[in-house]
Amino acid sequence: MEYTHLSDFRIRSGDLSIWTPELISPDSWHDDERPLASVHAQYLGFLDPDDPQPGRGRWIGTIFEMDAPLDERAWARTLELWHDRHEGFRTTVAPTGDGDYHRITTAPGTVRVTSAPVADLTDGEQINEFLCDVLELRLSALVWPHLLVATIAHDTDDFTVLVGADHSVLDAYSQAVLILELRTLYTAVTTGGEIRDSSTFGSPADFAAVERAAAEELTPDAPAVAVWRDFLGAPGSPMPRFGAGMVAELDGEHAQPSVSRTLLTIAELEEVEARLDQLKHRLSVTVFAALAVAWREVFGQDRFRTVMPIATRPDLTWLESMGWFVNVVPVDITLPSGADMAAALTATRASLKRAHICNDASWGRSLAMVGAMEGPTFGASFLDIRMLPDYELVADLRGRTLRAVSYSTEEVYFWVVRGPEGLYVSTRYPAGLPAEVMDRYLTEFARAMYAVTTIAAPAAAAPAADVPAALSAS
Structure with missing residues (x-):
């Protein structure tokens, strides 16, 4: 969708x-x-x-x-x-x-x-x-x-x-x-x-009521706050920004450009997913690993930081509710020097596992406790639309989710979706950011995703050699 x-x-x-x-x-x-x-x-x-x-x-x-x-x-x-x-x-x-x-x-x-x-x-x-x-x-x-x-x-x-x-x-x-x-x-x-x-x-x-009670119990020494502290750095440090130093100041108010494109066709995506099954990695991990690799290729930095909105419906009580059930967690990935996609996947999985600690911790209260002077300005999310009931019928009904036109001079967001026809991305970014920068980033993002297919599949385990029964039981 x-x-x-x-x-x-x-x-x-x-x-x-x-x-x-x-x-x-x-x-x-x-x-x-x-x-x-x-x-x-x-x-x-x-x-x-x-x-x-x-x-x-x-x-x-x-x-x-x-x-x-x-x-x-x-x-x-x-x-x-x-x-x-x-x-x-x-x-x-x-x-x-x-x-x-x-x-x-x-x-x-x-x-x-x-x-x-x-x-x-x-x-x-x-x-x-x-x-x-x-x-x-x-x-x-x-x-x-x-x-x-x-x-x-x-x-x-x-x-x-x-x-x-x-x-x-x-x-x-x-x-x-x-x-x-x-x-x-x-x-x-x-x-x-x-x-x-x-x-x-x-x-x-x-x-x-449940969420606010949990937020009140959050303390500066909580593990989730520690993750946000490491993400931000020194108190008062700026939030990570996409294309920092590349965004020109423009006179007046300008609508943010919006780009939507297919990253991988369904045939390409199925190749990627088949190799991920062999590698025992999730597609969500691959998306963020590819974002980190693209970051290195475009901006020359091994450390990639963004925030990820997540659903906060803690149990079935709110499964079908209409409302705003969202928290934000920090994603902080440092790629080993010269890392290929195989190494990027390993680093990203560890980073997302650490971010999981923040799932139930109020991001606003956490940021206040670590001395943040501003909220996040760079975010990315991933959704596999196939988790939704009757998602194919929604496509037949021309279903689209909509967002208002933004006029922010700083914010950049990516929405990555695994749909029935492939993997696609929508993004918005400041009007002062050169379009060619975003185009290159999306190109490198897609290239990194498909590079998964070049990772060597793990070798099949060799059959056990015949050994004396006494030894095999030890």
Whole structure:
């Protein structure tokens, strides 16, 4: 599943409607003593309540084509049931008066969803531009609802669905699984089928309580904090940056360039995976080893440092939840001098094993304890889309996960995906970074991945020689 901008998705022409959640009664909100997750609280601290475009550079979402005609009443009911199911869509924040925020929540059955047709706008390209503007203007972490839905009804027996949300109520896993969840709900509503309930739709607010309790127990001498300390270096040291010293300062605000490309075709990838099976290495290890090798080839440095977002759904309670279940861990790989991919794989596996110590430790609290003066600006993640249920059907529905256009002058992120047609990457980077630098890096990344096929397979174990029984038992 490609992770891209909305502007890169070709929306077919049709009749556009915006679907907005609203409270049946404005008195439905109640104070909620459960805390905000650490990442949520940190996120709010960077926001300007007076920003006229609160979603600019922040919203995320999903777009796909529903393989059924649009029944507006059934679709409204589908979205209402979806909000009833997921408390994360029915919780928000209110100011405390001292510059902080606390949680408020509304109960199931208190949200209705209304539609507003957008008249005289049927061209797909114009719809795309309109929706990009709407999501920047209306999605905010500080103002509920934090989620909007758009539909485009076509002159065929299907319709396009766009779900846009503030990051505080959606993460990458949620973006991917919501396609089939909405499809299943809509089918049940339109056919009178059973609406499935499950113990795996746990509340992100309940998770936040667990996460904050664990964060409070974190101490400066915790093993996870030690890993972050080694990653950062001396207190106050800058975070690792991609292409440090190569990013030109530009006048004004510039959208970050975005690149998506296939790194390995399915035939090439299957060659790599076959050799990895022999070498007993995971594809995820190989991805980060190749990133480190490409780093050495392009920037001449044996030490590669980045951060890796990871899912933090600690048990089945939150398996199908909608919310922001993400932590960040440090990846710090030092390649032996002159290391080939075989040595890079060994070094990377050890580095990722050490990073695993940080999985359940709040990255924000950890960084505060080691004296970091800023947050991460360079990150990379890997997803094997085949872990998702019915991933092939998602492709048939033209499913895409979306990110907002970023305007950062420092951030660089890579999203590497193992999909049904090969291994591909999406990246965004500052406008001041020369495109040829990124192009070379991606070329070296792909070359390092395929170099796995040249690693000698381990020799088969020789059969045991015949020895006297007395010796063989010793």
